[in-house]
Amino acid sequence: MERTFAIVKPDAVEKNVIGRVLNRIEEEGFKVVAMRMVNLSRTDAEGFYAVHEERPFFNDLTQFMSSGPAVVMCLERDGAIAKWREVMGATNPEEAAEGTLRKQLGTNIERNATHGSDAPETAATEIAYFFGGIDLR
Ligand code: ATP
Numbered sequence: 854m855e856r857t858f859a860i861v862k863p864d865a866v867e868k869n870v871i872g873r874v875l876n877r878i879e880e881e882g883f884k885v886v887a888m889r890m891v892n893l894s895r896t897d898a899e900g901f902y903a904v905h906e907e908r909p910f911f912n913d914l915t916q917f918m919s920s921g922p923a924v925v926m927c928l929e930r931d932g933a934i935a936k937w938r939e940v941m942g943a944t945n946p947e948e949a950a951e952g953t954l955r956k957q958l959g960t961n962i963e964r965n966a967t968h969g970s971d972a973p974e975t976a977a978t979e980i981a982y983f984f985g986g987i988d989l990r
């Protein structure tokens with residue numbers, strides 16, 4: 854079993870599709886280990902996306918991620934990290950495959966509905982950024 858970290862981003866919460874994302878998560882065989890709604894401050898978003906600090910889209914991205922509520926989750930499944938990225942689809946919804954969440958629910962390359970960790974180390978760091986031991990079991 855592997856764990857990954859997922860976010861229903863503010864654009865998807867605004868579109869009222871938290872339930873659709875959760876449905877898909879369950880249909881794809883993930884167990885929701887921990888979950889909560891958060892209102893990220895700008896500083897929280899900057900910390901979370903610190904690896905992208907030098908990118909030209911960093912300001913817009915952290916402004917977007919702190920623009921409204923988001924839902925953060927720890928998900929568990931065999932091969933959870935790769936599987937969740939497959940279910941989400943490509944970063945840019947226009948390039949995402951049919952049937953993926955970003956294709957179905959994303960608006961543009963920034964407002965792309967969901968986040969997923971990209972490797973075991975980032976999954977561990979991101980889970981620990983939002984959840985404590987008591988939440989995870
Ligand atoms: P995430 O980390 O959110 O799961 P990802 O791993 O597919 O997405 P990253 O390269 O890590 O993509 O980019 C992080 C986020 O930054 C993207 O999900 C998107 O919201 C935003 N982003 C990425 N590239 C661009 C871009 N060229 N212009 C605007 N926003 C971007």
Ligand code: MG
Nearest residue numbers: 968969970971
């Ligand atoms: Mg990423």
